[in-house]
Amino acid sequence: MLVSCPTCSKKVEWNESSLFRPFCCKRCQLIDLGEWSNEEKFIASNSPNSDGKNQPLPDVEDIEAILAQQQQDFFKE
Template identity: 70%
Template structure:
């Protein structure tokens, strides 16, 4: 089965031999990763946690959870 590379639309064989599937190359894979890092891609929907709707105590507890990691 062939699929289109999400970055450049080149046809890619969907098999274990295609190291970067669904991308055609490492370059296209890294371009996509960069797009996610720069928030050019997003997942639709409301965020599970909206810091603007949290009380100061809730926000402090949330931040403290991540400081422990």
């Protein structure tokens, strides 16, 4: 069975030897995770709550915890 890498659309064989499936390689996997976290930061920094106060930055530890959780789910069979 072949799947398309979500990052570069390269065909990836869905088997035990494709460690980063559905991505073709670790690079594509990291790019995808990076885009996800950048998007989250973008949303957080553009919240409509414009009362003149400084907006709190998104908690990096929270994002890392979510990413770690995602990776656990990702590798679960």
